[in-house]
Amino acid sequence: xxxxxxxxxxxxxxxxxxxxxxxxxxxxxxxxxxxxxxxxxxxxxxxxxxxxxxxxxxxxxxxxxxxxxxxxxxxxxxxxxxxxxxxxxxxxxxxxxxxxx
Numbered sequence: 183x184x185x186x187x188x189x190x191x192x193x194x195x196x197x198x199x200x201x202x203x204x205x206x207x208x209x210x211x212x213x214x215x216x217x218x219x220x221x222x223x224x225x226x227x228x229x230x231x232x233x234x235x236x237x238x239x240x241x242x243x244x245x246x247x248x249x250x251x252x253x254x255x256x257x258x259x260x261x262x263x264x265x266x267x268x269x270x271x272x273x274x275x276x277x278x279x280x281x282x283x
Contacts, residue, residue: 186267193236193255200254202264206271206278210241212254221252225268230261237261 185205192198192214203211210228212221223241231238236255243249256264 186271188260188263188267190256190260190264193257204264204267204271206275208272208275210268212252214254221254223251225272227251228268230265232258232261239264 185203188202188204190200190202192200196216198217199215201213201215205211208225210223210225213219214221221241224244227241227244229240229242231240235258237258237260238253238255239261240253241251243251
């Protein structure tokens, strides 16, 4: 069970670079390199929304859906890949848990 790592250029005016780690335990870690900022969120707290050529990824506080913890903008292709990697990680985790039983 290994984390998948990707590096993306964030959509938006600044074009910051982000390193993402998609962990099969249900966690996403984002490090925005230029800002020296680290963001984390559970898969169940992530929401994707498309706006033109960009897709926003929001992490919402689990028990307070009106409280946004953080937001990043990705290109549609990068967001599509991230969504697929999250789905793959969920499936990998379920397979491991089934094999342990």
